[in-house]
Amino acid sequence: MTVTDKVVVITGASSGIGAATAKLLVEKRAKVVLGARREDKLKALTATLGANARYQVTDVTKRADVTALLQLALTEFGRVDVLYNNAGVMPQGPLHDREYAKWQQMLDINIMGVLNGIGEVLPIMRQQKDGLIITTDSVAGHVVYPESAVYNGTKYAVRAIMEGLRQEEKENGIRSTIISPGAVRTELVHTIGNSAVSASVQQLMDAPEAAGLALNPEDIAQAVLYAINQPKHVAVSEVLVRPAQQQV
Numbered sequence: 200m201t202v203t204d205k206v207v208v209i210t211g212a213s214s215g216i217g218a219a220t221a222k223l224l225v226e227k228r229a230k231v232v233l234g235a236r237r238e239d240k241l242k243a244l245t246a247t248l249g250a251n252a253r254y255q256v257t258d259v260t261k262r263a264d265v266t267a268l269l270q271l272a273l274t275e276f277g278r279v280d281v282l283y284n285n286a287g288v289m290p291q292g293p294l295h296d297r298e299y300a301k302w303q304q305m306l307d308i309n310i311m312g313v314l315n316g317i318g319e320v321l322p323i324m325r326q327q328k329d330g331l332i333i334t335t336d337s338v339a340g341h342v343v344y345p346e347s348a349v350y351n352g353t354k355y356a357v358r359a360i361m362e363g364l365r366q367e368e369k370e371n372g373i374r375s376t377i378i379s380p381g382a383v384r385t386e387l388v389h390t391i392g393n394s395a396v397s398a399s400v401q402q403l404m405d406a407p408e409a410a411g412l413a414l415n416p417e418d419i420a421q422a423v424l425y426a427i428n429q430p431k432h433v434a435v436s437e438v439l440v441r442p443a444q445q446q447v
Contacts, residue, residue, distance in 0.1 A: 201427075201428055202224055202227045202228070202229045202424060202427045202428055203227060203228045203229065204228060204229070204230070205229050205230070205280040205281060205427065206229070206230045206231075206232065206272055206276040206277070206278050206279055206280045206281070207224055207229050207230070207231050207232070207280065207281040207282075207283060207427070208231075208232045208234070208268060208269060208272050208279055208281065208282045208283065208320075209221055209231060209232070209233050209234065209283045209285055210234045210235065210257060210259050210265075210268070210283065210284055210285050210286040210312070210316060211234075211235055211259075211284075211285035211286030211287060211335070212231075212233035212234055212235050212241065212244070212254070212285065213233070213235035213236070213237045213240035213241050213244065214235075214237075214240060214385065214386050215383070215385030215386055215387065215416050216285055216335060216380070216383065216385060216416045216419045216420065217233070217235065217283075217285045217286075218240075218244055218416070219415075219416035219417045219419070219420040220283065220285070220416075220419070220420040220423050220424075221233055221244065221248060221252065222247075222248065222420070223417070223420040223421070223423075223424055224420075224423075224424065224427075225248045225249070225251055225252060227424065228251070229251065229427075230251045230252075230275075230276050231248065231251065231252050231253075232252075232253045232254070232255070232268065232271055232272040232275065232276070233245060233252065233253070233254040233255075234254070234255050234256070234257030234259070234264070234265075234268040234286075235254075235256070235257060235286070236256065236257070236258050238254075238256045241254040241256065242254065253271055253272075253275050253276075255267055255268045255271045259284075259286045259308060259311075259312030259313075259315055259316065260307045260308055260311060260312055260315070261315075262315045262318070262319065265315045265316055265319045266319050269282075269319055269320055269323060273323070278323075278327060279320060279323050279324065279327075279330065280329070280330060280331065281330070281331045281332075281333060281427055282316055282317075282320045282330070282331075282332050282333070283333045283334075283335075283423060284312065284313045284316040284317070284332070284333065284334040284335065285334075285335045286308060286312050287308060287309050287312070287335060287387065288304060288305055288308050288309065288387070288390040289305075289350050289387050289388075289390050289391055290302075290304065290305060290349075290350065290390060290391060290392045290393075291346050291347055291350060291391045291392065291393045291396040291397075291400075292346055292392065292393035292396065293345070293346050294348055294349075296393075298392070301349075301392060302349045305349055305350060305353050306353065309350075309353035309354070309356075309357065310353050310356050310357065310360075313334050313357055313360060314360065316332070316334075317332060317360070317364060320332065321368070321373070324368075324371070324372075324373050325368075325371050325373070327372070328371060328372040329372045329373070329431075330372065330373045330374070331373070331374045331375070331376065331426070331427060332361075332364060332373065332374070332375045332376075333375075333376045333377070333378060333423060333426055333427075334357055334360075334361055334375075334376075334377050334378070335377075335378050335379075335380070335419075336354050336357045336358055336361070336377040336378065336379040336437075337350075337354045337379055337380060337381075338379055338380065338381045338439065338441060338445070338447065339351045339354045340354030340355050340357055340358045340377075340379055341358075341379060341439065342447050344447055346393065346396055354379075357377065358377060361375050361376075361377050361436075362375075362436070365434065365436060369434070372431070374431075374434045374435075375434075375436065376426040376434075376435050376436060376437070376438065377436070377437050377438070378419060378422050378423060378426070378438050378440070379437065379438065379439045379440065380414060380418075380419050380422075380440050380441075381413075381414060381440065381441035381442050381445045382400070382403045382404070382412065382413040382414065382442055382445060383413060383414045383415070383416060383418070383419060384404050384413050384414070384415055384416065385416055388400050388401060388404055403442075410444065411442050411443035411444035411445075412442050412444050412445065413442050414440065414441075414442050418440065419440060422438045422440050425438065426438060
C-alpha cells in the first residue's frame with residue numbers, strides 16, 4: 200500500500216499535525232478529506248492543496264458529523280483507504296482541582312471522538328475488505344506523570360482500543376496504527392488551561408529546534424506517511440516519536 204492515489208480522511212486537520220500531514224500526503228499524490236471545527240482554517244488549507252483536497256466542518260464528538268465526513272470521501276473519491284483520527288485536547292492540572300468539565304471534554308474528544316471514527320468507518324472498510332485506521336496517541340499513553348492523570352488515562356484508553364481493533368479486524372483486511380508523539384509545536388498547548396503547566400510546556404515549544412526539546416508537526420506527518428506506505432502484509436502497530444532530549 201503506497202499513498203499515491205489513496206483516499207485519506209483526517210480529523211483535527213485545520214492546523215498542527217493534521218494540516219502538516221494533509222500537505223505531505225497531497226505532495227505524495229494522495230487524495231485527502233479534511234475535518235475540523237474551524238471552517239475558515241479548513242477552507243484556507245484546502246485552497247492551498249488543490250484538486251485532491253476536500254473539507255467538511257466536523258466535530259468528532261458528534262457521530263453524525265463523522266458520518267458526513269466519511270460520506271464526503273465516498274461521494275468525491277469513491278472509497279476510504281485511510282482514516283486518521285487526529286483530533287484531541289490536552290487540559291492539564293492536578294486532580295484536586297476537580298475540573299469536571301475539562302475531564303468530560305477530554306473523554307468526549309480523545310476517546311469518544313476516536314470511537315466515533317472507528318465505528319463509522321468500519322462498515323466501509325469491511326465492505327472494501329481493506330483499510331488502515333491511524334490514531335494520534337501520545338507518549339502520555341505510555342507513561343504517567345503528575346498533573347496529567349486524566350489526559351494520560353484517555354491516551355492509555357486509545358492504546359487499548361486500537362489494540363482491540365487490530366485483533367478484531369485483522370481478518371477483514373483492516374490494519375491499525377497509533378502514532379505517539381512527545382512534545383510537538385502545535386496549538387494543543389493552548390488547550391492546557393492550567394497556567395503553570397502551560398508556561399512550562401511553552402518553554403519547550405519556544406526552544407530552538409537544535410535543542411531537541413520539541414518536534415515539528417512535519418516530523419509526525421512523516422511517521423504517518425511511513426505507516427501508510429507499508430505493503431498490506433505489514434502492520435505498523437505503533438510509532439513512538441520523541442524529541443531527542445525529552446526526559447519521559
